[in-house]
Amino acid sequence: MFRFTKNTIPLLSKTLIKWTSQAQDKRVLILFQGPRLFSDAVDDKYSLKHEEIGRPLYFDVQATSPMDPRVLDAMLPYLVSYHGNPHSRTHAYGWESEAAVEKAREQVAHLIGADPKEIIFTSGATESNNISVKGVARFYGPRKKHVVTTQIEHKCVLDSCRALEGEGYKITYLPVQQNGIIRLEDLEKALTPETSLVSIMTVNNEIGVRQPIEEIGKICKSKKVFFHTDAAQALGKIPLDVNKMNIDLMSISGHKIYGPKGVGALYIRRRPRVRVEPIQSGGGQERGMRSGTVPTPLVVGLGAACELAEREMAYDHAWMQKLSQRFIDKIYSKLTHVIRNGDATQTYPGCINLSFAYVEGESLLMALKDIALSSGSACTSASLEPSYVLRAIGADEDLAHSSIRFGLGRFTTVDEVDYTAEKTIRHVERLREMSPLWEMVQEGIDIKTIQWSQH
Amino acid sequence: MLLRESEKFPNYNFRSYALRRVRDAFKDSKNLSDAKSIKKEYEFAKENLAIIRRQVLIGDMYKTEKLVIENMR
Numbered sequence: 001m002f003r004f005t006k007n008t009i010p011l012l013s014k015t016l017i018k019w020t021s022q023a024q025d026k027r028v029l030i031l032f033q034g035p036r037l038f039s040d041a042v043d044d045k046y047s048l049k050h051e052e053i054g055r056p057l058y059f060d061v062q063a064t065s066p067m068d069p070r071v072l073d074a075m076l077p078y079l080v081s082y083h084g085n086p087h088s089r090t091h092a093y094g095w096e097s098e099a100a101v102e103k104a105r106e107q108v109a110h111l112i113g114a115d116p117k118e119i120i121f122t123s124g125a126t127e128s129n130n131i132s133v134k135g136v137a138r139f140y141g142p143r144k145k146h147v148v149t150t151q152i153e154h155k156c157v158l159d160s161c162r163a164l165e166g167e168g169y170k171i172t173y174l175p176v177q178q179n180g181i182i183r184l185e186d187l188e189k190a191l192t193p194e195t196s197l198v199s200i201m202t203v204n205n206e207i208g209v210r211q212p213i214e215e216i217g218k219i220c221k222s223k224k225v226f227f228h229t230d231a232a233q234a235l236g237k238i239p240l241d242v243n244k245m246n247i248d249l250m251s252i253s254g255h256k257i258y259g260p261k262g263v264g265a266l267y268i269r270r271r272p273r274v275r276v277e278p279i280q281s282g283g284g285q286e287r288g289m290r291s292g293t294v295p296t297p298l299v300v301g302l303g304a305a306c307e308l309a310e311r312e313m314a315y316d317h318a319w320m321q322k323l324s325q326r327f328i329d330k331i332y333s334k335l336t337h338v339i340r341n342g343d344a345t346q347t348y349p350g351c352i353n354l355s356f357a358y359v360e361g362e363s364l365l366m367a368l369k370d371i372a373l374s375s376g377s378a379c380t381s382a383s384l385e386p387s388y389v390l391r392a393i394g395a396d397e398d399l400a401h402s403s404i405r406f407g408l409g410r411f412t413t414v415d416e417v418d419y420t421a422e423k424t425i426r427h428v429e430r431l432r433e434m435s436p437l438w439e440m441v442q443e444g445i446d447i448k449t450i451q452w453s454q455h
Numbered sequence: 456m457l458l459r460e461s462e463k464f465p466n467y468n469f470r471s472y473a474l475r476r477v478r479d480a481f482k483d484s485k486n487l488s489d490a491k492s493i494k495k496e497y498e499f500a501k502e503n504l505a506i507i508r509r510q511v512l513i514g515d516m517y518k519t520e521k522l523v524i525e526n527m528r
Contacts, residue, residue, distance in 0.1 A: 058468070069469055069510035070503075315479070350470040370523040411468035419524050 044218045057416045061409035062205050062233060062351055063374060066302070068258040068410070072306035075260065078297040084295050087285060097296045104303025108265050111306040112231075112250060113241040120266045120286045121294050122300070125232035126156040127265035127279075128251035129199075131289065132228040133160040135276030136197045136249070137169055144196035150174045150182055150211075151392040151429060152204055154230055155377070161199075170194070179343035180209035180393045188219055197226045202234035206376050206389040206405060207342030210238065210353025217246030226274055230258050233263075236309025237317065237348055242267055247391030248274050254298065258410060263298035266290070316410050317349075323408050323417050324349040330421035334427055337441075339401060341390060352406040353390075355399040358438040359431045367427040371420050375404055457500060460507045465514045467522050473507060 007023060053313065058066065077098060086101045088094025095257065104118070109116040122128045137147050149161055151173045161171045172190045174182050190200070200221050203210050213229060220227035231240060232253035242250060250267040254260050268274050268289065282291025309316075331338055337357035356364065361375045376387035386400035395403070432438040437447055461473035484496050 052523045052527060054521045054526040055519060057522060057524060066468065069464075069514070070506055072513070073506045073510055076509075315476075411472045413468065413471045415524055419527075 002070065007189060015434065034234075037302065042221060052370055054370070056370045057420060058372045058376050059406050059412070059416075059420060060125065060372050060406070061407035061412070062118070062208075062256075062405060063377070063407070064261065064410055065409050067255075067260060068305065068308060070258055070308055071301050071304045075219045075297045075301040075448065078300050078379050082296070084296070086296050087225075087283070090313050092151075100296055101294055104299045104306075107303035107307045108252065109267075111236065111240075111310045112252075112267060113243055114267050115270065118242075118267055118270050120268060120290050121299050122264045122266050123262060124264035125154075125230060125251045125253035125256075126264075127290070128264050129154065129156045129228075129230055130160050131266055131276055131279055132249040133157055133199055134164060134279060135289070136226055136228070136274065136411050137164050138167075138277040138302050139275050141167075141195040143304075144194050146170045146172070146192055147197045147199065148172045148174065148190045148195055148225075149199045151182065151203070152176055152206075152389045153199065153201055154205060154232070157199055157201070157230060174200075179346070180204060180207050180341070180389075181211060181346055183344055184212065184215055184219065187216060188223075191219070191223045191225055195223070195225050197228055199228040199230070199232040201232075202240070203231070203238070203348045203351070204342070204389065205351075206387055207353045208233075208348045209342040210234070210346050210348060212346075213240075213247070214245045219408040220248075221246045233351070234348065236306065236313060237311065237320075237350065242269070252302075255303040257305045257309050260301035262300045263295060263302045265281060265302060297365055312410070319410070320348075320350040320408055323347050323412055323414065324352055327352060327406065327408070327417050327421050331419070331424065334425045337398060339395075341395060350408045351409070351429045352401055354392075354406065355395065355403040356428050357399060357402060358435050358441060361402045361404055363431060364402070364427055367431065368420075368423055371423060373404055373406065376441050457504055457507065460504060460511065463511045464507075465511070465518045467525050469510075469514065 028322040068284060082093070082096050082100070084091070084093025084095075084097040086094060086097040088097075095260055101121075104123075105116040105119045108114075108119050120131075122131065133147065133149075137145075147161060147169060148159060148166060149171065158173075161173075165171050172185050174190060176182050184450075187198070193238075194322065198216065200211050200213075200216055202213050210232060217227050222291075226248045227246060228249035228251070229247050230251045232251060234240060236257040237254050240247075240250075247267070248269045252265040252267070254265075264291075268276065278289050278291065280291050284295075285291050285294060328340070331354065335356070339355040339357065341353040341355055365373055365375060374427070383414065386395075386397060387403070390400040390403055391397075404424075408417070457477045458474060461470060461477055464470035464473055480500075484492075486494050487496065
């Protein structure tokens with residue numbers, strides 16, 4: 001907001017200076033009358049008025065997805081009527097809940113080609129990641145004290161690794177290439193006989209790149225290292241098979257696949273057996289790896305979401321491809337100096353991270369008030385720091401500041417995409433026209449060569 | 456029938472999706488000829504019809520204000 005006034009006031013006062021010598025007084029005056037003068041004097045396209053009313057459009061599916069009505073329909077009976085504890089073995093209430101939980105386990109397992117016994121229900125992907133990273137590292141800790149991960153992992157994996165570092169483990173954070181994908185040679189070089197676990201996410205939450213999971217799985221298998229992947233953003237969107245891809249542990253989240261919030265799952269391979277040290281102590285539910293009563297309605301919802309995802313995967317993916325292509329074509333046809341962060345082909349099409357050069361991301365977000373967007377992951381959306389993921393792929397500081405993530409989902413419509421694209425184009429043009437940097441670029445000055453003083 | 460009920464979803468996104476999905480599902484199974492798979496699709500459609508009816512009711516109970524895009528027209 002301040003930048004907004006900072007840029008416009010000199011522009012306005014420049015003309016006024018010609019009329020009067022007492023420009024200083026006038027400038028103060030303009031400051032107070034700012035909005036009124038502004039709308040009179042300057043073209044309508046600078047106006048920030050939000051003439052449209054209504055709820056904003058949802059374009060942040062990577063943060064969380066709306067729950068599918070079919071999922072809610074499956075959950076409701078267990079919220080309303082069947083309230084039994086699935087671990088109660090002595091009465092019918094327990095049995096019916098247990099049957100529902102076991103059915104959900106099958107549904108989850110079927111989606112990733114696993115055995116139902118290998119699925120463990122948790123509170124979300126964060127907990128699954130914690131159990132995997134800390135659990136495996138600690139269990140094999142006496143013999144192996146090394147974990148390999150990447151710089152673009154989700155915060156919960158990085159933070160778990162940080163905790164392990166405090167306990168004396170060695171962690172290797174693999175760098176990624178410009179397109180956001182790791183180099184397989186780097187991974188091979190990083191593996192040592194000391195390595196117990198490799199943790200690499202399938203689809204990145206901020207830039208949507210897909211890592212070569214199958215190849216990574218092969219390398220890990222040949223070196224006899226456990227391979228954990230955080231598939232929260234990938235599950236149900238791209239085909240995954242734990243046996244074909246040699247995945248030993250996989251984190252699953254409910255609320256990223258149109259399921260309920262507060263539930264997730266962890267796949268842990270049984271043959272060869274992967275052992276983890278549980279984080280939570282208690283009644284020994286879920287094969288002792290995650291104690292605590294399993295929440296029947298949530299788990300049923302997760303199961304239903306997985307079954308739906310399996311049935312709708314191809315249909316949804318085609319829709320995503322169509323929408324994202326439409327969106328990108330629209331943006332590129334009207335705007336220059338737009339950079340897509342992350343690889344263009346090795347990616348999940350529903351996550352489009354764009355950097356609009358010479359526009360500040362936060363001011364663009366403010367201007368696009370009637371579209372729910374974010375500049376990166378929801379966990380870091382409160383801070384103005386540029387995203388560590390974008391810094392890891394080598395984006396310049398200024399570009400990292402000007403990036404916005406557009407998340408498309410099952411319930412996004414063509415009209416919404418058109419509306420968002422048009423609004424984005426309009427506001428990027430508006431903000432660029434106000435920016436002195438953009439003016440200099442138009443005149444052919446290379447911004448990077450300027451020596452800024454007083455900094 | 457499915458379309459008519461889907462039309463009643465108060466939520467814009469759910470409504471658009473339901474309409475699109477039902478249309479595409481019918482287009483996909485247009486050429487089905489053997490009685491068994493037709494019966495299967497019919498049962499599946501009946502199940503979904505029941506779901507849509509229930510969910511429309513729930514949606515009606517917890518309505519929100521309309522989206523920007525709906526107010527434009």
